[in-house]
Amino acid sequence: MKNNAKKAHLFAPLIIMLSLSPVSGSAKSINNEKPHTFTTWSKQTAEGYQGFIEVPEDRTKKDSRNITLQYVRFPATGKKVGPPIIYLAGGPGGSGITAVNYRFDMFMALRQFGDVIALDQRGSGRSNDLPNCESKQIVPSLEPITDTQYINYHRKALKECLHFWELTGVNLNAYNTLENARDLDAIRSHLGAEKIVLWGTSYGSHLSLAAVKEIEGSIDKLILSSAEGLDQTIKLPARTDYYLNRLQQAVNQQPAAKKPIQILKHL
Incomplete structure (x- = not known):
């Protein structure tokens, strides 16, 4: 957590x-x-x-x-x-x-x-x-790597630590x-x-x-x-886009704000 x-x-x-x-x-x-x-x-x-x-x-x-x-x-x-x-x-x-x-x-x-x-x-x-877990995975800092390689490093590190915590009696669930x-x-x-x-x-x-x-x-x-309902924990990008569109529509109803405030253009 x-x-x-x-x-x-x-x-x-x-x-x-x-x-x-x-x-x-x-x-x-x-x-x-x-x-x-x-x-x-x-x-x-x-x-x-x-x-x-x-x-x-x-x-x-x-x-x-x-x-x-x-x-x-x-x-x-x-x-x-x-x-x-x-x-x-x-x-x-x-x-x-x-x-x-x-x-x-x-x-x-x-x-x-x-x-x-x-x-x-x-x-x-x-x-x-x-217990503190330090995996054996080291992301190289002086050479370029792809997103896929970066993700794989972290996946391996996570598996190592999950195994470590299981051995020490920790129940992450x-x-x-x-x-x-x-x-x-x-x-x-x-x-x-x-x-x-x-x-x-x-x-x-x-x-x-x-x-x-x-x-x-x-x-x-x-x-x-900053209330978060019981079914609102997972926030999908599409839901965020929908919210921003609604917000822009509300802004557009105010002539003084419509031109200077263009939310989606700045994202």
Whole structure:
């Protein structure tokens, strides 16, 4: 679940009210937590707790190894505290903990409504405890190669690493949205909360919607931005072209914008 592509999104939250039962936040550490001062890249700081839980890598197998999920929890500051709010980054593969650096004000503002948890999903950020694999494939840097040769290098490297991880007991098939959703219920239980609020961006919104199907009774609200529906993960080029054509048609309806803005000509 690796994807380091950076995205710039406008934050337009959609809040789905599923329950309004207030619960208490926790200003004290709970199991597997320790006090932590979070310092952003711009030197802003916030007091909280650094914690972790262990979950089965593959819940369909009784002998599955356990993996560790890391998070940072910022205790609630409001007088009337609701369920814990768990931030789910996009990608998949983005780090929820790293996201605090560029969404710091949002994290701090939401503390008025409940504990805010920056979670690194399984296989991402600090929750990536897979053994490091380095294949024997080396792409030559000083001689030209074709696209086909380049692809073959990476295919061979992937096969080597798949074999390596299999030998070390890693089950890559378990790094999926369903297990991610079940992890969220495990975190809810770990926090001692009856319900949780999911704050998801991009793939995080996709995961939030999947969680509604899998653990609906454990979810109080959703906050979604850059929403990605359950059937929108695979984005075909033809669909993108269709979207850009629609966008150009909308631009063309504004005489002042029609001439200077020609979207498809710049692609």
